[in-house]
Amino acid sequence: MTAVAQRPAAVRVRRGGRAAWAGAGLAVVVVAVLGYLPLLTTRGTQVQLVGLFSLVVLGTMWNLLAGYGGMVSIGQQAYIGIGGYGLVYLASTVGVDPFLAVPVAAVVCAVVAWPISYLAFRLAGGYFAIGTWVIAEVVRLLVTQVDALGAGSGASLTGFAGLEPTYRIAYVYWMSLGIVVLVVGGVYLLMRSRLGLALTAIRDEPTAAGSLGVAVTRAKRLVYVAAAAGCGLAGAMVVANTLRVQPGSAFSVDYSAMMIFIVVIGGIGTIEGPIIGALVFYALQDSLADLGNWYLVVVGVVAIAVTLLAPRGLWGLTRGRVELFPTGYRTGSR
Amino acid sequence: MSALLEVDAVDVSYGDAQALFGLSVTVAEGETLAVIGANGAGKSTLLKTVAGVVRPRRGDVRLDGASLSGVPAHRRVGRGIAMSPEGRRLFPSLTVEENLLVGAHSRRPGPWALDAVYALFPLVAERRARSAANLSGGEQQAVAIGRALMANPRLLLLDEVSLGLAPVVVAQLYAALPQITAQGTTVLVVEQDVHQALAVADRVQCLLEGRTVLEGPADRVDTAALSAAYFGVDA
Amino acid sequence: MSWVNAVVQGILLGGLYALVAAGLSLVFGVMRIVNLAHGVLAVLAAFGAYVLGDTLGLHPFLALLVVVPVMAAVGYGLQRGLLNRALGGGELAPLLVTFGLAVVLQNALLEAFSADSRRLDLGSLGTASIPVTDGLAVGVFPLLAAVTGVVVIAAIGQFLARTATGRAMRATSDDRDAAALMGIDGRHLYGVATAIALATVAIAGVFLGARSTFDPAAGGTTLIFAFEAVVIGGLGSLWGTLLGGVVLGVAQAVGAAVDPAYGVLAGHVVFLVVLATRPRGLLPSAVTA
Ligand SMILES: Nc1ncnc2c1ncn2[C@@H]1O[C@H](COP(=O)(O)OP(=O)(O)OP(=O)(O)O)[C@@H](O)[C@H]1O
Ligand SMILES: [Mg+2]
Numbered sequence A: 001m002t003a004v005a006q007r008p009a010a011v012r013v014r015r016g017g018r019a020a021w022a023g024a025g026l027a028v029v030v031v032a033v034l035g036y037l038p039l040l041t042t043r044g045t046q047v048q049l050v051g052l053f054s055l056v057v058l059g060t061m062w063n064l065l066a067g068y069g070g071m072v073s074i075g076q077q078a079y080i081g082i083g084g085y086g087l088v089y090l091a092s093t094v095g096v097d098p099f100l101a102v103p104v105a106a107v108v109c110a111v112v113a114w115p116i117s118y119l120a121f122r123l124a125g126g127y128f129a130i131g132t133w134v135i136a137e138v139v140r141l142l143v144t145q146v147d148a149l150g151a152g153s154g155a156s157l158t159g160f161a162g163l164e165p166t167y168r169i170a171y172v173y174w175m176s177l178g179i180v181v182l183v184v185g186g187v188y189l190l191m192r193s194r195l196g197l198a199l200t201a202i203r204d205e206p207t208a209a210g211s212l213g214v215a216v217t218r219a220k221r222l223v224y225v226a227a228a229a230g231c232g233l234a235g236a237m238v239v240a241n242t243l244r245v246q247p248g249s250a251f252s253v254d255y256s257a258m259m260i261f262i263v264v265i266g267g268i269g270t271i272e273g274p275i276i277g278a279l280v281f282y283a284l285q286d287s288l289a290d291l292g293n294w295y296l297v298v299v300g301v302v303a304i305a306v307t308l309l310a311p312r313g314l315w316g317l318t319r320g321r322v323e324l325f326p327t328g329y330r331t332g333s334r
Numbered sequence B: 001m002s003a004l005l006e007v008d009a010v011d012v013s014y015g016d017a018q019a020l021f022g023l024s025v026t027v028a029e030g031e032t033l034a035v036i037g038a039n040g041a042g043k044s045t046l047l048k049t050v051a052g053v054v055r056p057r058r059g060d061v062r063l064d065g066a067s068l069s070g071v072p073a074h075r076r077v078g079r080g081i082a083m084s085p086e087g088r089r090l091f092p093s094l095t096v097e098e099n100l101l102v103g104a105h106s107r108r109p110g111p112w113a114l115d116a117v118y119a120l121f122p123l124v125a126e127r128r129a130r131s132a133a134n135l136s137g138g139e140q141q142a143v144a145i146g147r148a149l150m151a152n153p154r155l156l157l158l159d160e161v162s163l164g165l166a167p168v169v170v171a172q173l174y175a176a177l178p179q180i181t182a183q184g185t186t187v188l189v190v191e192q193d194v195h196q197a198l199a200v201a202d203r204v205q206c207l208l209e210g211r212t213v214l215e216g217p218a219d220r221v222d223t224a225a226l227s228a229a230y231f232g233v234d235a
Numbered sequence C: 001m002s003w004v005n006a007v008v009q010g011i012l013l014g015g016l017y018a019l020v021a022a023g024l025s026l027v028f029g030v031m032r033i034v035n036l037a038h039g040v041l042a043v044l045a046a047f048g049a050y051v052l053g054d055t056l057g058l059h060p061f062l063a064l065l066v067v068v069p070v071m072a073a074v075g076y077g078l079q080r081g082l083l084n085r086a087l088g089g090g091e092l093a094p095l096l097v098t099f100g101l102a103v104v105l106q107n108a109l110l111e112a113f114s115a116d117s118r119r120l121d122l123g124s125l126g127t128a129s130i131p132v133t134d135g136l137a138v139g140v141f142p143l144l145a146a147v148t149g150v151v152v153i154a155a156i157g158q159f160l161a162r163t164a165t166g167r168a169m170r171a172t173s174d175d176r177d178a179a180a181l182m183g184i185d186g187r188h189l190y191g192v193a194t195a196i197a198l199a200t201v202a203i204a205g206v207f208l209g210a211r212s213t214f215d216p217a218a219g220g221t222t223l224i225f226a227f228e229a230v231v232i233g234g235l236g237s238l239w240g241t242l243l244g245g246v247v248l249g250v251a252q253a254v255g256a257a258v259d260p261a262y263g264v265l266a267g268h269v270v271f272l273v274v275l276a277t278r279p280r281g282l283l284p285s286a287v288t289a
Helices: A018-039 A043-068 A077-094 A098-120 A125-145 A165-192 A194-204 A206-211 A216-242 A254-266 A272-287 A294-309 A313-318 B043-051 B073-078 B096-103 B114-120 B122-126 B137-149 B167-174 B177-181 B194-200 B223-231 C002-031 C038-056 C060-087 C092-113 C140-162 C164-174 C176-181 C186-211 C216-233 C238-258 C260-277
Strands: A011-014 A330-333 B003-014 B017-028 B032-037 B058-063 B081-084 B155-159 B186-191 B203-208 B211-217 C129-131 C137-139
Touching: A018 A043, A018 A165, A043 A165, A043 A194, A043 A216, A043 A254, A043 A272, A077 A098, A077 A125, A077 A216, A077 A254, A098 A125, A098 A165, A098 A216, A098 C260, A125 C092, A125 C216, A125 C260, A165 A194, A165 A216, A194 A216, A254 A272, A254 A294, A254 A313, A254 C092, A272 A294, A272 A313, A294 C060, A294 C092, B003 B043, B003 B186, B017 B032, B017 B043, B017 B058, B017 B186, B017 B211, B032 B043, B032 B194, B032 B223, B043 B081, B043 B155, B043 B186, B073 B081, B073 C176, B081 B137, B096 B114, B096 B137, B096 C164, B114 B122, B114 B137, B122 B137, B137 B155, B137 B167, B167 B194, B177 B186, B186 B194, B194 B223, B203 B223, B211 B223, C002 C038, C002 C137, C002 C140, C002 C164, C002 C186, C002 C216, C002 C238, C038 C060, C038 C092, C038 C186, C038 C216, C060 C092, C060 C186, C092 C216, C129 C140, C137 C140, C140 C164, C140 C186, C140 C238, C164 C176, C164 C186, C176 C186, C216 C238, C216 C260, C238 C260
Parallel strands: B032 B186, B032 B203, B081 B155, B155 B186
Antiparallel strands: A011 A330, B003 B017, B003 B058, B203 B211, C129 C137
């Protein structure tokens, strides 16, 4: 084989570089500014921004699943709903402090997701996708049967009683911002770890990665469980923001549609993509609100077009030139 | 004799790796040409280029003087090019007979049909109802050749008939070749087994790293020069 | 007697689920993609029949004569124009594109027809029934629907086994590149497969729409039921899919007989139990088709 002779003589492996430092600096500044906002803005603005934060978390989680783990799920609403219902149940019925109940609800999601993964992983590709949806439907149907959770009509979050709305909203805002930092930062660190390398290997060459001894299923299971916890956080965040949870909306497959569009439009398989996608989706949502259902038609058409014509999404248009959060290794000959 | 196939100075690459460098091959109507060469010489790439599986970056492939550029692989069958690919590539979930019938998908008229193929390879006839997944290597190769014949090709491309087979089996398979060429079929055969190639071919062309290093009539070629060309050393 | 009745209704319903599932299986078998818009396309066909009934007064059965060929043409166009492109874009692309399509179609239907539930009007056929014993009567239409399901599935099976195009589909499913060397145009063949899938799903959609109510959001459950039938029966086996559809239909009917709220849930539970205990389905098949 002649290929051997063509290997470059000197290879330098590096990650990031100047852009990565700039990215880290930018992230710190953005978070600091966002953290300061409750002192400057109205409650309404903060409530809206929490909605945006939840989109960022959801997009990041779906990207972790599909972009890094190669698993297309259309059933993450199972964990969004469990997160939301978990918060309400713990805070309103058990009496746990809501701000403590949020992480606990996420842990509940992870604990539920772990055994479920054994079922879901019996299916692959598109059948895995529908399988996750069935599981979400089962959870929804079960929740609607439980009177303690308000059955079909849902329940309200009452645990904040005694907290003045101004403070409540600001605290929820800061908590949500903290969750965004945790989730995005967590995925970034995860992808830079050994596990991240293994995941990249799985995505690029599943059979080869398997034979190389990478514990493919273990890595995927970890991703699935982590994504469940993240979606649980997002679900709890939404409920803490709106103070209300209903089975129809908390377990709605529309969440999956949203997550997919955010990731596809922003750029799948990148840290930045879901953030950009969430911003775009949020902006569209606001400006196209009058269109009613046509809005989702438009977003769907855009997502199809992006998948076919620019599969690396909006962020992909810049990628190769800028990489604020580099997760992969780049090689270049000296 | 007029040229049925003209491969004219083609460059072929897989991504960044170039496999053929300005390679030209001409096969006259009714002729049998053997292309030989070591592993990675570009023999299969040449056949895939003729069959339309890979596209040349430069150069042209002509059948009967008409350019085939832009003609996809599946349409070339209708024009009379059929291939028995490297590794046989039978359809494992189909029976032997179904594999043969798929070969006739383009419905080109001609002498080859189930009966004729069964007469050519009686062993295949015995296995007709069996799943193609459960055949020996020699049986698979016979089916693969028969399947290509079912398209009634003017030009038959055979890629490494001998691959992984015992010499006796290889000899049996090649014994069928005269009956194929007797129908006027032009054959382009790729072989690593030089003796086998010389025995069946009218002409031989030796490739090395994507270029022709030697060519000549099969019965007059200097074997010392040929083996030197084959391995790329100076004679 | 109500139990027997529930089981009989479930079996008959299962024939229709299997019919939706057959198209899903066919497309998966030939090109290894799962069309996530499959359920919405069934609903689209039902709306097509609804419009024909509403404007021209066509009986749903007559509407089939229009809806089925139109859906077949839509399927061919969809495959050639959209899905073949997605196939070249890696493993995720077909899923993302078909999911996007499902969302687009569902919301377009929602805009066009609102979220109201509708039902196709069968006229006198809708109420006709054949008494079997004192307490048990089988509806003529449910019986007809189930028989149609079985006949169409058998026809797909024969098509794959006996015709040249069916053979070419199985060959392409095995090895698309080798099939191209036999003169088979994969893109066209994929178009034909999707055309058949949508023709059958159109039949199923119209029958389902006449059997019970539907609305633009019904595509999701339709897709899920088809998928459950496929997995319960065993991937790649048409008769397995029929069995899977029947098992699912019976589970739902019996569940609903216990408590109307448990119908769909009972089906899901049976699906999950099969997935846990017999992941290859009840009738696993070595051959994919
Ligand atoms: N699909 C492919 N992708 C990348 N490179 C390829 C591919 N197929 C062949 N090559 C390269 O092209 C060159 C020629 O390969 P080809 O298969 O034509 O050789 P060959 O003469 O048929 O060898 P063999 O006798 O081993 O079959 C080789 O260097 C090979 O590594
Ligand atoms: Mg070769």
